[in-house]
Amino acid sequence: MxxxxxxxxxxxxxxxxxTATEICMAVNDTLREQGQPEVSLQHVEQWIGQGTRELLISALAYVRGWPLQKVRDSDDFPALLARFNQHYATRCATCSxxxxxxxxxxxxxxxxxxxxxxxxxxxxxxxxxxxxxxxxxxxxxxxxxxxxxxxxxxxxxxxxxxxxxxxxxxxxxxxxxxxxxxxxxxxxxxxxxxxxxxxxxxxxxxxxxxxxxxxxxxxxxxxxxxxxxxxxxxxxxxxxxx
Structure with a gap:
């Protein structure tokens, strides 16, 4: 054949x-720690596709009202990404x-x-x-x-x-x-x-x-x-x- x-x-x-639900949870876990407003599942679904790093950048840009590049260049982004990775490791496969x-x-x-x-x-x-x-x-x-x-x-x-x-x-x-x-x-x-x-x-x-x-x-x-x-x-x- x-x-x-x-x-x-x-x-x-x-x-x-x-996977959108658990990714959204991990993003909001990270945002809450920083006293930032949470993002919706609908937003996360639109941001999925470029990897979780870029998704977090999109979420931070949205809640801060910043251009994407300003988030990438910000001093606190590496620490936020590390915290997100920890949260996502905990959330991974729990709601997907x-x-x-x-x-x-x-x-x-x-x-x-x-x-x-x-x-x-x-x-x-x-x-x-x-x-x-x-x-x-x-x-x-x-x-x-x-x-x-x-x-x-x-x-x-x-x-x-x-x-x-x-x-x-x-x-x-x-x-x-x-x-x-x-x-x-x-x-x-x-x-x-x-x-x-x-x-x-x-x-x-x-x-x-x-x-x-x-x-x-x-x-x-x-x-x-x-x-x-x-x-x-x-x-x-x-x-x-x-």
């Missing part, structure tokens, strides 16, 4: 796991949930000998902790975090490192995500990108990101693989008959 892709890379937050059908799809792809990887802007240690806590770590052969390389999505370097690691060509690789960042990453890397119909889109309709496909559900990944493999089998039968 001929599968359509030899490598499938997944975004993490909003694609595999719903794996999206429906994720485990079943990962198992099916694994059984078909498809290489599986995570390419996320979430910092590597947070990503590994989240995957492990939800029992997902064992499915993935490779994890690229937002601080693994000198760049992060939508820069294609993380995708290209996965291609090199597994010895897979661009034509045989797929990226599955939930946002315009993921779509841009796939386009920049020259690979196919599919977006799930849920997740964290930064307030932008996902069709505007121009993915190659918007999935009806996560489970559609399996059905699309099955359809392609079935077509490949039929083609071989026709060739043999001819």
């Amino acid at each position: 001929s599968r359509p892709f030899d490598l499938v890379m997944f975004d993490l937050d909003g694609t595999l796991v719903a 949930e794996v999206f429906p059908e994720v485990c079943e799809v990962l198992e099916t792809l694994h059984d078909q000998d498809v290489h599986l990887a995570v390419v996320t802007n979430k910092e590597y240690h947070h990503a590994k902790a989240l995957l492990s806590a939800h029992g997902l770590a064992g499915w993935f052969d490779w994890v690229i975090g937002g601080d693994t390389l000198s760049t992060r999505k939508p820069d294609p370097a993380g995708v290209w490192q996965c291609l090199h690691h597994f010895g897979v060509t661009m034509q045989r690789a797929l990226l599955v995500g939930d946002s315009a960042i993921d779509a841009a990453t796939g386009h920049n890397a020259g690979i196919t990108v599919w977006l799930v119909p849920y997740g964290y889109h930064g307030g932008q309709p996902i069709w505007q990101a121009h993915p190659h496909r918007i999935l009806d559900s996560f489970a559609q990944i399996t059905s699309l693989f099955s359809e392609t493999m079935s077509l490949g089998t039929q083609e071989r039968h026709r060739s043999a008959a001819g």
